Amino acid sequence: xxxxxxxxxxxxxxxxxxxxxxxxxxxxxxxxxxxxxxxxxxxxxxxxxxxxxxxxxxxxxxxxxxxxxxxxxxxxxxxxxxxxxxxxxxxxxxxxxxxxxxxxxxxxxxxxxxxxxxxxxxxxxxxxxxxxxxxxxxxxxxxxxxxxxxxxxxxxxxxxxxxxxxxxxxxxxxxxxxxxxxxxxxxxxxxxxxxxxxxxxxxxxxxxxxxxxxxxxxxxxxxxxxxxxxxxxxxxxxxxxxxxxxxxxxxxxxxxxxxxxxxxxxxxxxxxxxxxxxxxxxxxxxxxxxxxxxxxxxxxxxxxxxxxxxxxxxxxxxxxxxxxxxxxxxxxxxxxxxxxxxxxxxxxxxxxxxxxxxxxxxxxxxxxxxxxxxxxxxxxxxxxxxxxxxxxxxxxxxxxxxxxxxxxxxxxxxxxxxxxxxxxxxxxxxxxxxxxxxxxxxxxxxxxxxxxxxxxxxxxxxxxxxxxxxxxxxxxxxxxxxxxxxxxxxxxxxxxxxxx
Ligand SMILES: Nc1ncnc2c1ncn2[C@@H]1O[C@H](COP(=O)(O)OP(=O)(O)OP(=O)(O)O)[C@@H](O)[C@H]1O
Numbered sequence: 001x002x003x004x005x006x007x008x009x010x011x012x013x014x015x016x017x018x019x020x021x022x023x024x025x026x027x028x029x030x031x032x033x034x035x036x037x038x039x040x041x042x043x044x045x046x047x048x049x050x051x052x053x054x055x056x057x058x059x060x061x062x063x064x065x066x067x068x069x070x071x072x073x074x075x076x077x078x079x080x081x082x083x084x085x086x087x088x089x090x091x092x093x094x095x096x097x098x099x100x101x102x103x104x105x106x107x108x109x110x111x112x113x114x115x116x117x118x119x120x121x122x123x124x125x126x127x128x129x130x131x132x133x134x135x136x137x138x139x140x141x142x143x144x145x146x147x148x149x150x151x152x153x154x155x156x157x158x159x160x161x162x163x164x165x166x167x168x169x170x171x172x173x174x175x176x177x178x179x180x181x182x183x184x185x186x187x188x189x190x191x192x193x194x195x196x197x198x199x200x201x202x203x204x205x206x207x208x209x210x211x212x213x214x215x216x217x218x219x220x221x222x223x224x225x226x227x228x229x230x231x232x233x234x235x236x237x238x239x240x241x242x243x244x245x246x247x248x249x250x251x252x253x254x255x256x257x258x259x260x261x262x263x264x265x266x267x268x269x270x271x272x273x274x275x276x277x278x279x280x281x282x283x284x285x286x287x288x289x290x291x292x293x294x295x296x297x298x299x300x301x302x303x304x305x306x307x308x309x310x311x312x313x314x315x316x317x318x319x320x321x322x323x324x325x326x327x328x329x330x331x332x333x334x335x336x337x338x339x340x341x342x343x344x345x346x347x348x349x350x351x352x353x354x355x356x357x358x359x360x361x362x363x364x365x366x367x368x369x370x371x372x373x374x375x376x377x378x379x380x381x382x383x384x385x386x387x388x389x390x391x392x393x394x395x396x397x398x399x400x401x402x403x404x405x406x407x408x409x410x411x412x413x414x415x416x417x418x419x420x421x422x423x424x425x426x427x428x429x430x431x432x433x434x435x436x437x438x439x440x441x442x443x444x445x446x447x448x449x450x451x452x453x454x455x456x457x458x459x460x461x462x463x464x465x466x467x468x469x470x471x472x473x474x475x476x477x478x479x480x481x482x483x484x485x486x487x488x489x490x491x492x493x494x495x496x497x498x499x500x
Contacts, residue, residue, distance in 0.1 A: 003029075005028060005064065007064075008025055010060035011023075021057075026047075028196040030196055035228070037214060040387060042217040042220065051165075051167060052077050053072040065080065079162070082165045084158070087171075096139050098119040123156060147290060148179055168198070172201065174455075208233065213225065216239040218241075251441045254281040263275055263301070267308045275475075278418065278451060281448070283452050284449075284468065285452045286470060293473045295336075298334060333419045343410075351377060381405075384405040387399070401428050421451070422453045423455065467479040469489055474498055
């Protein structure tokens with residue numbers, strides 16, 4: 001192997017009560033793609049944050065291009081050539097896409113004035129160079145960027161002159177299969193240009209498709225360093241969890257006659273004349289490309305976004321839902337896709353966050369005893385294997401995947417009549433994923449109606465009793481379970497066979 005560009009040697013890092021990394025060593029050569037995998041809480045993000053200069057390491061050294069950057073600040077890490085493409089980048093809503101790309105590094109004209117034209121042109125050139133032409137307008141305001149566009153902005157921001165190592169943190173979690181393919185082409189291009197790539201993901205198929213080597217972390221230690229060409233999913237999972245997992249999940253149909261949700265002629269800024277219903281015990285899957293309007297539909301039903309026409313009935317009764325509290329009063333639960341920003345109070349504890357939706361139900365005369373709260377919620381937290389030193393831990397201190405499990409546990413424990421799940425296993429590890437599938441299945445068996453938005457085809461096909469596909473704010477005809485295939489869902493998602 002040629003001399004590594006990135007050389008991590010014997011790195012250790014502890015937080016109060018948690019040894020997040022212990023004796024971690026890792027090298028990445030020029031033009032090499034190293035995947036970093038591990039269960040939720042294994043230490044992947046902590047390692048990335050040390051490389052990006054956001055965290056200080058306790059022990060060991062980090063070298064980039066031969067120069068030691070063990071205690072670098074974020075600015076020094078960037079100057080040394082390390083760039084992180086984050087999973088949920090922070091976009092400044094009030095400034096243009098191009099300005100978001102250059103935040104903190106604005107090109108200047110004489111007299112120190114910011115050169116907006118130069119920024120726009122530089123971003124346009126980068127978009128062309130990396131195959132993103134036409135997908136984002138450099139002038140587009142930050143607030144109007146979709147998750148996929150936000151990701152492109154983050155990538156373009158990372159690929160500045162002088163970059164040597166790019167780390168992608170769960171890059172595909174909000175991308176469609178076409179977008180994943182485009183990202184892979186980009187990674188191949190970066191590889192050919194001699195960059196070193198770190199690719200953090202829970203999606204092992206993608207890891208196997210794009211990486212040269214797989215480094216496995218477990219409880220903060222490197223447990224495996226495998227050549228991709230000579231390994232497989234089962235072997236990686238063994239290194240991750242120390243046991244084999246069953247991938248295939250099948251469920252029996254549990255649909256009951258009672259209609260829980262009935263949506264008629266629903267229109268909004270994003271939707272035209274939608275109609276569908278979900279029965280008790282039924283899981284209705286929503287397929288479609290990112291940006292098709294599925295998350296927006298969830299938010300219209302949950303009262304977060306306004307409806308311009310149509311009716312929503314719950315258990316036969318028309319409900320005028322104008323806010324999330326109206327929706328909760330109508331017995332609707334919603335676990336959003338962007339859980340960190342929308343679902344959690346980061347400074348509150350695990351148990352408080354997980355109990356938020358059960359307050360009303362568990363309270364007697366407005367008082368909720370801790371014992372009842374713990375009795376109801378703690379088993380769900382344990383079933384999802386949330387890795388936390390205690391139920392009292394601040395949620396903001398958990399790993400990303402574990403934070404997601406806390407939001408899910410809230411709704412799984414609350415047990416509303418209608419549960420809307422938007423990408424429920426995004427960024428969740430393989431073991432927890434199977435557990436989440438079992439919990440969703442159990443809730444359906446108990447009679448909950450479930451609206452499942454998922455871009456992961458195997459998940460959509462395995463869990464849904466029926467599937468509808470959204471394209472441009474419209475719904476496809478209902479696909480019955482026996483007819484549901486990946487090909488059919490994809491062809492509707494691309495707009496084939498949809499009403500004009
Ligand atoms: N700021 C912090 N304070 C306290 N503990 C922390 C902090 N950041 C991380 N941890 C803990 O360190 C451990 C490693 O977390 P890390 O975020 O690196 O995991 P991860 O592998 O990225 O997981 P995920 O797949 O869930 O994102 C976890 O136990 C986590 O709770």
